Amino acid sequence: xxxxxxxxxxxxxxxxxxxxxxxxxxxxxxxxxxxxxxxxxxxxxxxxxxxxxxxxxxxxxxxxxxxxxxxxxxxxxxxxxxxxxxxxxxxxxxxxxxxxxxxxxxxxxxxxxxxxxxxxxxxxxxxxxxxxxxxxxxxxxxxxxxxxxxxxxxxxxxxxxxxxxxxxxxxxxxxxxxxxxxxxxxxxxxxxxxxxxxxxxxxxxxxxxxxxxxxxxxxxxxxxxxxxxxxxxxxxxxxxxxxxxxxxxxxxxxxxxxxxxxxxxxxxxxxxxxxxxxxxxxxxxxxxxxxxxxxxxxxxxxxxxxxxxxxxxxxxxxxxxxxxxxxxxxxxxxxxxxxxxxxxxxxxxxxxxxxxxxxxxxxxxxxxxxxxxxxxxxxxxxxxxxxxxxxxxxxxxxxxxxxxxxxxxxxxxxxxxxxxxxxxxxxxxxxxxxxxxxxxxxxxxxxxxxxxxxxxxxxxxxxxxxxxxxxxxxxxxxxxxxxxxxxxxxxxxxxxxxxxxxxxxxxxxxxxxxxxxxxxxxxxxxxxxxxxxxxxxxxxxxxxxxxxxxxxxxxxxxxxxxxxxxxxxxxxxxxxxxxxxxxxxxxxxxxxxxxxxxxxxxxxxxxxxxxxxxxxxxxxxxxxxxxxxxxxxxxxxxxxxxxxxxxxxx
Numbered sequence: 001x002x003x004x005x006x007x008x009x010x011x012x013x014x015x016x017x018x019x020x021x022x023x024x025x026x027x028x029x030x031x032x033x034x035x036x037x038x039x040x041x042x043x044x045x046x047x048x049x050x051x052x053x054x055x056x057x058x059x060x061x062x063x064x065x066x067x068x069x070x071x072x073x074x075x076x077x078x079x080x081x082x083x084x085x086x087x088x089x090x091x092x093x094x095x096x097x098x099x100x101x102x103x104x105x106x107x108x109x110x111x112x113x114x115x116x117x118x119x120x121x122x123x124x125x126x127x128x129x130x131x132x133x134x135x136x137x138x139x140x141x142x143x144x145x146x147x148x149x150x151x152x153x154x155x156x157x158x159x160x161x162x163x164x165x166x167x168x169x170x171x172x173x174x175x176x177x178x179x180x181x182x183x184x185x186x187x188x189x190x191x192x193x194x195x196x197x198x199x200x201x202x203x204x205x206x207x208x209x210x211x212x213x214x215x216x217x218x219x220x221x222x223x224x225x226x227x228x229x230x231x232x233x234x235x236x237x238x239x240x241x242x243x244x245x246x247x248x249x250x251x252x253x254x255x256x257x258x259x260x261x262x263x264x265x266x267x268x269x270x271x272x273x274x275x276x277x278x279x280x281x282x283x284x285x286x287x288x289x290x291x292x293x294x295x296x297x298x299x300x301x302x303x304x305x306x307x308x309x310x311x312x313x314x315x316x317x318x319x320x321x322x323x324x325x326x327x328x329x330x331x332x333x334x335x336x337x338x339x340x341x342x343x344x345x346x347x348x349x350x351x352x353x354x355x356x357x358x359x360x361x362x363x364x365x366x367x368x369x370x371x372x373x374x375x376x377x378x379x380x381x382x383x384x385x386x387x388x389x390x391x392x393x394x395x396x397x398x399x400x401x402x403x404x405x406x407x408x409x410x411x412x413x414x415x416x417x418x419x420x421x422x423x424x425x426x427x428x429x430x431x432x433x434x435x436x437x438x439x440x441x442x443x444x445x446x447x448x449x450x451x452x453x454x455x456x457x458x459x460x461x462x463x464x465x466x467x468x469x470x471x472x473x474x475x476x477x478x479x480x481x482x483x484x485x486x487x488x489x490x491x492x493x494x495x496x497x498x499x500x501x502x503x504x505x506x507x508x509x510x511x512x513x514x515x516x517x518x519x520x521x522x523x524x525x526x527x528x529x530x531x532x533x534x535x536x537x538x539x540x541x542x543x544x545x546x547x548x549x550x551x552x553x554x555x556x557x558x559x560x561x562x563x564x565x566x567x568x569x570x571x572x573x574x575x576x577x578x579x580x581x582x583x584x585x586x587x588x589x590x591x592x593x594x595x596x597x598x599x600x601x602x603x604x605x606x607x608x609x610x611x612x613x614x615x616x617x618x619x620x621x622x623x624x625x626x627x628x629x630x631x632x633x634x635x636x637x638x639x640x641x642x643x644x645x646x647x648x649x650x
Contacts, residue, residue, distance in 0.1 A: 041153045043161070043203055045128055047144040049117040050167075050191060050209045052094055052333065074415070077322070078343060082225060082315040085339040085415060086322055092217040092333045093272045093281065095119040117208065120144045125172040126165035126191070126207075129249055131180075132157060139175040155199040162249045163207045165191040177249060186244045186260055187285050189215065192252055212247055212254055213285040214328030216240075217335050218297060220269060221279045223414040224341035226364075226374035227304035227313065228277035234301055234319065237264035237282065239294035245287030254330055256287040273369065278304075286328055295324040297338060304340075307364055308377035315340065339415050342375055344648050345523045348498035349429025349481055355648035357419065358513070358520045360528070361409060362387040363396045363553065370414030375646070379519040381491050381526040383558025383573050385550055388531055388641040391580055391596045391624075397545030397553055399639065408582060410646035419646040421582035424597040424621055426647055430495055431599065432477055434621045476604040478616035490603040491574055492519075492526045493617030525579065525601055529558075529572035531641035536562055536569060576602040578622075578642040595623045598642055 074085040095118065124144040130137045130153070137159065142148030153159065164173045164182065167189035173182055184190050191209035218237055222229055240263075243256045262284060269280035300319040305312055324336045344355035359379035363386045364372055376382065386396050393400035394409040410419040481496045513520035531537070539562070541547055548562060548569070560569045572578075579599040600622045606613030624640065 040203065041151060041155055041199065043130075043150045043153060043159075043197065043199065043205060045142055045148045045150070045161075045163070045205050045207060047120055047124075047126070048206045048208050049120055050211065052092075052116045052118045052211075074337075074339070074418075076341075079316075079320070081317075081343065083341045083343040084320075084322065085224070085337075085341050085418065086324070087335075087337045087339070088324060088326055089335045089337070090333055092215070092335045093219065093279065120167070120191075120209070121169070123169040124165060124167055125169055126163050126209075127173045127175055129162040129164070129175075129177070131160040131162065131250070133160075134180065134250065136177070136180070141172055141175065143169070153199060158196055158198045160194070160196050160250070161205060163191075163193040163209065164247070164249065165209065167191050180249045181246050182249065183246050183257070184212075184244050184254075184287070187242060187262060189213070189283065189285055190247065192247065194249075194252060210252075211331050211333070212252070213245075213287050214289065214330055215333045216284050216286070216326065216328065217281050217333060218264070218269075218284075219272065219279060219281040219335065219337045220297075220299070220302075220340070221272075221337065222302070222304050222340045223278050223370050224339050224418070225304055225306075225313065225315070226308065226342070226377075227306040227311075229280065229302065230277075230305050230312070231301070231303045233266060233299065233303065233316075235264075235266040235269065236298040237268075237296070238298075239292070239296045240264075240284055241288065241290065241292055241294075242284055242286035243288035254287050256289075259288065276371070278371075287330070289328050289330060291325070291327045293325045295326065295336065297322045297324070297336070299338070302340065306377040307371075307374055308362070311377035341415070341418060345521075346498045347429070347481075347495060347523065352425065352428055353498070354422070354426045356422075356523055357410075357646040359645075360387050361389075361413070361644040361646055363409070370412075370416065373409055373413045375413075378513075379522075379524055379526070381574070382528060383556045383570055385545055385553040385555055385557045387528070387643055388557075389580065389644050390641050391598075391639045392584070395544070397540070397550065397641065399540065399542065399544065401542055409644060411649070413646060417649060420649040421580060421644060422599075422647045424581045424583045427581070427599050427619075427621060429481055430479060431619045431621050432479055435600075435623065476606055476616075476618060478604070479601065479619040482601075482617040482619065484603055484615055484617040489574060490615060492524045493577065493601045493603075493619065494525075495523045497523055525577040525599075525645070527572075527574050527577045527602065528643055529570040529574065529576055530578035530643075531569055532578075533567060533569075533571055535565060535567065537640070539565075576600060578640070579645050580642050581621075595625060596639065598622050598624065 074087040077084045077086065094116065122143075122145040125141060126144065127139055127141050128148070128150065129139045130150060137153070138150060140148065140150055166173065166185065171185070171188075190212035192212040193207045193209045195205065197203075197205060220229075220235065240261060241259060242262060243259045245257045246255045247253070248255075264282050264284070266280075268282040270282070271277060272279035272281050298319055298321050299316050301314060302316050303312065303314045322338060326334045326336065328334060342358060345358055347354050347356065357375050359376040360382075361373060362376055362384065364374050366372060376387070389396050389409060390399045392407070393405050394407045394412060395405045398405050400406040408421050410421045411417055413419045479493065483494050483496075484490055485492045485494075515521070536548075539547055545553060545557075548560075550557065550560070557569050558573045561567065562569055577600070581597045581599065583597045585595065598621070599619060601617055601619035603615060604618040605615050
């Protein structure tokens with residue numbers, strides 16, 4: 001209904017006229033009139049989501065002031081077959097999609113930062129209570145995803161509204177609380193929200209709930225071993241000391257009630273992300289803020305299917321316990337995380353310990369949430385394009401020419417920061433010495449190698465089966481601590497491991513990959529070659545391997561012939577192994593700061609007056625000219641493409 005409000009008029013007459021339906025007041029004076037919309041008696045409610053980790057939650061424990069906690073660093077437990085990175089923090093994985101798309105299929109989970117709005121599922125029931133002062137006027141049950149209304153309210157009255165939910169479509173709070181207090185059920189995700197409203201100013205309420213209890217999420221995650229969980233592992237959670245409680249609807253105060261001790265099994269865990277079976281979480285809820293010091297998660301017979309070829313793996317054949325401690329806070333979340341991660345192979349030469357990945361890194365594709373990178377399921381000779389990276393690039397087959405594809409790909413293996421590309425020093429005790437391009441210019445001339453230092457239009461190929469170190473050209477010597485494949489085709493070099501856990505495997509022990517002599521239980525660098533041909537690199541350009549017609553980077557390129565050139569893309573396949581370090585700045589060709597260090601190994605053979613001698617693996621640190629576009633300003637891209645073998649960051 002619309003009406004004219006006359007300024008300075010007789011309000012008794014005005015109010016009398018308002019009683020007539022559709023009546024308009026027309027002023028006979030010259031006072032200005034304004035047209036306004038009469039407010040109704042209806043409130044409309046909808047749900048926008050749930051606040052996550054918000055310090056100002058509106059929910060509190062009686063007599064307690066909450067403070068936020070910071071995340072703890074992971075503690076890594078090492079076993080013969082796998083490692084477990086255990087941590088406790090306040091960041092749980094949640095769905096943060098909009099309520100309008102609440103179906104949640106194909107929704108990606110994310111580690112929510114404080115203040116992130118969580119999604120609430122379709123049809124979750126909640127009750128709205130309308131108070132005038134401390135008097136309950138009315139209450140009504142609604143469902144998330146559908147607007148609900150309350151009629152018959154006084155447009156001139158300011159009301160307090162309270163919303164309460166158990167975050168489920170199956171159960172709901174009582175509509176008739178005694179003394180404005182409700183006794184809450186055990187182990188439910190109680191959601192609470194409160195506000196005031198006057199229909200004269202607003203008639204639409206969008207509810208943003210808070211968690212009323214402390215929420216503890218226990219997550220089992222296998223992204224770090226690169227596969228979905230298969231079968232039914234044995235998971236038992238014990239030692240939880242929880243409590244229910246009462247909530248005062250008027251001020252949100254939660255008072256703890258009787259304690260109870262739940263137990264959880266694998267059936268209580270649900271997928272974090274509906275599209276994957278590699279992260280499972282179970283939640284418990286408590287009104288108690290007493291420290292919990294005896295939480296135990298027991299795990300046995302955890303089977304996965306590796307993303308690379310669906311290779312099956314089973315870990316923890318013996319039941320293994322992991323302990324947690326946490327002090328719950330009302331309205332806050334606590335995250336107990338068990339990250340199953342690939343165990344390393346350990347070398348220790350001259351006191352320098354390095355923890356190596358069991359196989360090379362490859363790019364799985366843009367899957368998101370830590371699933372973009374993995375180690376190959378089996379350590380073997382392979383020419384798959386998804387394992388060849390330019391220096392400083394996180395995308396195989398592409399030069400690091402943009403901010404989006406620049407970085408350390410190892411650091412992006414889940415969990416981020418656990419792995420990194422090796423430093424040059426990590427290859428100490430594995431190489432005979434250093435080779436730099438400027439030291440080889442003369443030596444390579446008679447060996448058919450191409451050096452174009454003047455125009456810098458090509459890459460100096462520093463790989464040859466005849467080179468020893470820089471001071472003993474044409475003298476073959478074995479790399480320290482190494483051995484060669486025992487028989488033809490002599491396609492890998494292998495290094496001696498340290499003794500102990502994750503070092504040299506022992507006969508009869510539980511190894512990560514079955515048999516003690518399995519290639520993934522040995523530190524073997526296969527001769528996968530590198531993309532370094534000076535005639536091929538300029539063709540790659542900013543488009544990478546796609547410029548050569550390789551849109552699917554999971555294909556094997558060991559026999560791939562470059563169109564129109566009739567030359568193999570991997571001309572050194574089966575002859576050499578080439579691995580990047582993370583180090584830049586080698587003084588190559590006198591251009592300080594424009595070089596990179598890498599590792600190169602290949603099969604050698606000793607010479608004597610009597611003829612050819614023994615076969616062995618030889619290796620060097622190798623220095624190369626860096627990308628010409630980024631450093632030199634020339635219109636050429638000159639870094640080669642090599643494999644990456646990651647090492648532990650700590």
